Amino acid sequence: MSAAQLQVQNVSKSFGSQRVVQDVSLNAQRGSITAIIGPSGSGKTTLLRMIAGFEVPDAGRVLLGGKDLTSGAKPVPAHRRKVGYVPQDGALFPHLSVAKNIAFGLKGRQSDRVAELLEVVSLPTSFAKRHPDELSGGQQQRVALARALAREPDLMLLDEPFSALDAALRNTTRRAVGKILNEAGITTVLVTHDQAEALSFADQVAVLRNGQLSQVGSPFVVYNRPSDRETAEFLGDAVMLEAIAQDGIAVCALGRIPISRGPFPVQNGAVKIMLRPEQIRVVPESEVSGRVVDSEFFGPETTLRIRLDSLGASAPNQLISIRHWNSSQAFPGAELKLRVAGEAVVLADHQGD
Numbered sequence: 001m002s003a004a005q006l007q008v009q010n011v012s013k014s015f016g017s018q019r020v021v022q023d024v025s026l027n028a029q030r031g032s033i034t035a036i037i038g039p040s041g042s043g044k045t046t047l048l049r050m051i052a053g054f055e056v057p058d059a060g061r062v063l064l065g066g067k068d069l070t071s072g073a074k075p076v077p078a079h080r081r082k083v084g085y086v087p088q089d090g091a092l093f094p095h096l097s098v099a100k101n102i103a104f105g106l107k108g109r110q111s112d113r114v115a116e117l118l119e120v121v122s123l124p125t126s127f128a129k130r131h132p133d134e135l136s137g138g139q140q141q142r143v144a145l146a147r148a149l150a151r152e153p154d155l156m157l158l159d160e161p162f163s164a165l166d167a168a169l170r171n172t173t174r175r176a177v178g179k180i181l182n183e184a185g186i187t188t189v190l191v192t193h194d195q196a197e198a199l200s201f202a203d204q205v206a207v208l209r210n211g212q213l214s215q216v217g218s219p220f221v222v223y224n225r226p227s228d229r230e231t232a233e234f235l236g237d238a239v240m241l242e243a244i245a246q247d248g249i250a251v252c253a254l255g256r257i258p259i260s261r262g263p264f265p266v267q268n269g270a271v272k273i274m275l276r277p278e279q280i281r282v283v284p285e286s287e288v289s290g291r292v293v294d295s296e297f298f299g300p301e302t303t304l305r306i307r308l309d310s311l312g313a314s315a316p317n318q319l320i321s322i323r324h325w326n327s328s329q330a331f332p333g334a335e336l337k338l339r340v341a342g343e344a345v346v347l348a349d350h351q352g353d
Ligand SMILES: Nc1ncnc2c1ncn2[C@@H]1O[C@H](COP(=O)(O)OP(=O)(O)OP(=O)(O)O)[C@@H](O)[C@H]1O
Pocket: 015, 020, 038, 039, 040, 041, 042, 043, 044, 045, 046, 047, 193
């Protein structure tokens, strides 16, 4: 396989005595989209700013197209990196028109190019004369993206670019931007704290916690085979259960569930398993059952808290939360039959405890 377009190698950064990014390594293939996701304060923006060239790493290096940007005698400055950077608020120049904002990154007379770029980000060319304060938040973000695209970057860095938009506009803008980046074949790194955004938009998801990467993988892998409990819970709701591992099967209050093949071998014995709530189905008949404790209505689905009936030697009184479309089955005390679809994950930090 060819070397990755972007290589972040063992990068660290402290502010004063606070270690904000610790020994982070990450590769991104040409034309791919990587989402860096993590809780507030986990170091996402700092990592992105080091890739952009606005912060200098204390240790480690950043390579783009095989070229070392950071650890030479003088780091390559941000404006020489062929990197587009769209900060959280878009940061347009308020006193310049849309056209001048976009053309800021262009050399010479480029009015044709401005019109073309407006079209690319799905804005009418008549917007060229407007000022940023005459645009909505979402339109400003599109202009910021057009300005970044104008420089024809090898790498696009987006810091929570869709966070200012309401849900409907966020989805359409995200799809439009994804299409633009994909068609231009631009390698993209996106910072977000929105799980759905990371899972739907990216080819690769990097989970950052306390300045360290807890997992890097495809959306499918990080969601379905999280490396530890915190990563599992950060990426979505998780059902944790006591189980006994027996030759690749987890025996528990939800029956016998195949254990998904993870990065380490699972020993027979007591384990904690993780399932996603949507894996647990309400069915007409099953040997597995539980009683509704309470419920919460969310429109398209209802979250049910269920106390599981003990099955065989399984631990008694275990509580789980599942999602169900039919709120009429959700009254407290209702007895439900349950079946699990798919596999269970044994989490590395919960083997044998
Ligand atoms: N220039 C700076 N000087 C001092 N501390 C800083 C600086 N930049 C960031 N920090 C600190 O580093 C930590 C990580 O900040 P960073 O902005 O990278 O996190 P983040 O994951 O992007 O957070 P959020 O999701 O809230 O934007 C925070 O505690 C922040 O206060």
